[in-house]
Amino acid sequence: MNTTFNLESLIRPTINALKPYSSARDEFDSNDGKAILLDANESPFYNGLNRYPDPHQRVLKQKLSELKNIPTDRILLGNGSDEVLDLLFRAFCEPNLSSIITLTPTYGMYDVLASINAIENIEVPLSENFNPEVATILKAIKPSTRLLFICSPNNPTGNTFSDESIEQLLNQFNGLVIIDEAYIDFSDKTSWLERLEKFPNLVITQTMSKAWGLAGIRLGFCFSSPEVISVLKKIKPPYNVNELTQQRALKQLNNAxxxxxxxxxxxxxxxxxxxxxxxxxxxxxxxxxxxxxxxxxxxxxxxxxxxxxxxxxxxxxxxxxxxxxxxxxxxxxxxxxxxxxxxxxxxxxx
Ligand SMILES: Cc1ncc(COP(=O)(O)O)c(C=O)c1O
Missing domain, CATH: 3.90.1150.10 (Aspartate Aminotransferase, domain 1)
Incomplete structure (x- = not known):
C-alpha cells in the first residue's frame, strides 16, 4: 500500500484552477426524447445523428461497468486509449519541467506524447528477457517524475511483467503508475483491474482496438480512482466519443x-x-x-x-x-x- 501518495500535489496548477467547458448537453440528462432541444445550434432535422452525443457516455459506461465490475465513477472513455494517455500528460505533467519514465523497448506513443507535451522521457531499458528491473527504475525516478508507464503485456515484446515487480513500483513510486493493458484480453494473466481499489496511484488503460476487434471506431478505456477520473474529465474535449462509436461499442460489448x-x-x-x-x-x-x-x-x-x-x-x-x-x-x-x-x-x- 502506498501511504505517501498525494494526488493534489501531482495536478498541474493550471488544471486545478481550470473552470471546465460546460457543454449544452451537460445540463440535460433526460433521455425521454420529449424535450425540445434549442440549446446547441444543431440541425432540427432528424437523421439519427443530428444531435451531439452524450458527453458522459452514460449508457456505454453503465454496460462497461457491469462487464468489468468497476463503478462508473472510476471510468473515463477516450477517442482511443491514445487520447487517454495524452490527457494524462496534460493533466499531470508541466511542460518543460516534468518527466516520465518508460520501460524500453515499449509502445512508441509514450515517447511521442512526451515530446508533444515538452516532457522529458527517462527511458529505463528492460532486462535482456524483457522484464522490468525494479531497483534501476526506482533509481531513475527524479523529483520531477510524474508518470511511470508500464505496458503489460508489452508492445513490442509481447510478455507480461510479474505482479511482484509492478506491485513494488506501485508501492514505491509517488507519481501515477499507468498500466497499459491494450493486449490483456489475449492474455491468461489477471488484469490489474481487480486490484484497482488497493492502489490510489494506479491508472489502467484498455482499448476496443485489439481483441474487441474495433480499431476503426477509436474507443479507449481508462480506469482509476474517482479523483483521478474527475481530473481527466475536467480536461477532456466535451464530445470526445462520437455517437457512432458509442452505439457500435455498446453493440460489441453486448456481443462478448x-x-x-x-x-x-x-x-x-x-x-x-x-x-x-x-x-x-x-x-x-x-x-x-x-x-x-x-x-x-x-x-x-x-x-x-x-x-x-x-x-x-x-x-x-x-x-x-x-x-x-x-x-x-x-x-x-x-x-x-x-x-x-x-x-x-x-x-x-x-
Ligand atoms: C500498448 C498499446 N497501447 C495503446 C495502443 C493504442 O490503442 P488505441 O487504438 O486504443 O489508441 C496501442 C496500439 O497499438 C498499443 O500497442
Missing amino acids: DVVSVEINTVKQNKAKLINDLNSFSMVEMIAPSDTNFLLVRFLEPHKVYHHLRNNGIIIRNRSTLKGCENCLRITVGTEKENEKLLNSLKTLVV
Missing part, C-alpha cells in the same frame, strides 16, 4: 461471446504460427507472447521484411529498436493469412 470465440481463434492461430515459424532455420528466437503478435528474431531481418513486403505482406520492422535488434513484429492473422506468410518465407533464400 462472439469476441471470446475470436480471441480463442487468435490464440490457436498464434500457437500454430509459433510452431511453423520455429521450423525455419532463419528464425533465431520467438519471444513468449501474451498478445496477438509475435516478436521474432531473424538472421537477416531486413531481407525478410523486404521480401514479405514485395509479396504484399506488411509486418513491423522493429530491428533498429534498442533491445529488439534483428527483430520483426508479426501480427497473428487469419489461418489463410498466416499460411501465405509462411509460404512467402519458404520462397526466401537466406
Whole structure:
C-alpha cells in the first residue's frame, strides 16, 4: 500500500484552477426524447445523428461497468486509449519541467506524447528477457517524475511483467503508475483491474482496438480512482466519443461471446504460427507472447521484411529498436493469412 501518495500535489496548477467547458448537453440528462432541444445550434432535422452525443457516455459506461465490475465513477472513455494517455500528460505533467519514465523497448506513443507535451522521457531499458528491473527504475525516478508507464503485456515484446515487480513500483513510486493493458484480453494473466481499489496511484488503460476487434471506431478505456477520473474529465474535449462509436461499442460489448470465440481463434492461430515459424532455420528466437503478435528474431531481418513486403505482406520492422535488434513484429492473422506468410518465407533464400 502506498501511504505517501498525494494526488493534489501531482495536478498541474493550471488544471486545478481550470473552470471546465460546460457543454449544452451537460445540463440535460433526460433521455425521454420529449424535450425540445434549442440549446446547441444543431440541425432540427432528424437523421439519427443530428444531435451531439452524450458527453458522459452514460449508457456505454453503465454496460462497461457491469462487464468489468468497476463503478462508473472510476471510468473515463477516450477517442482511443491514445487520447487517454495524452490527457494524462496534460493533466499531470508541466511542460518543460516534468518527466516520465518508460520501460524500453515499449509502445512508441509514450515517447511521442512526451515530446508533444515538452516532457522529458527517462527511458529505463528492460532486462535482456524483457522484464522490468525494479531497483534501476526506482533509481531513475527524479523529483520531477510524474508518470511511470508500464505496458503489460508489452508492445513490442509481447510478455507480461510479474505482479511482484509492478506491485513494488506501485508501492514505491509517488507519481501515477499507468498500466497499459491494450493486449490483456489475449492474455491468461489477471488484469490489474481487480486490484484497482488497493492502489490510489494506479491508472489502467484498455482499448476496443485489439481483441474487441474495433480499431476503426477509436474507443479507449481508462480506469482509476474517482479523483483521478474527475481530473481527466475536467480536461477532456466535451464530445470526445462520437455517437457512432458509442452505439457500435455498446453493440460489441453486448456481443462478448462472439469476441471470446475470436480471441480463442487468435490464440490457436498464434500457437500454430509459433510452431511453423520455429521450423525455419532463419528464425533465431520467438519471444513468449501474451498478445496477438509475435516478436521474432531473424538472421537477416531486413531481407525478410523486404521480401514479405514485395509479396504484399506488411509486418513491423522493429530491428533498429534498442533491445529488439534483428527483430520483426508479426501480427497473428487469419489461418489463410498466416499460411501465405509462411509460404512467402519458404520462397526466401537466406
Ligand atoms: C500498448 C498499446 N497501447 C495503446 C495502443 C493504442 O490503442 P488505441 O487504438 O486504443 O489508441 C496501442 C496500439 O497499438 C498499443 O500497442
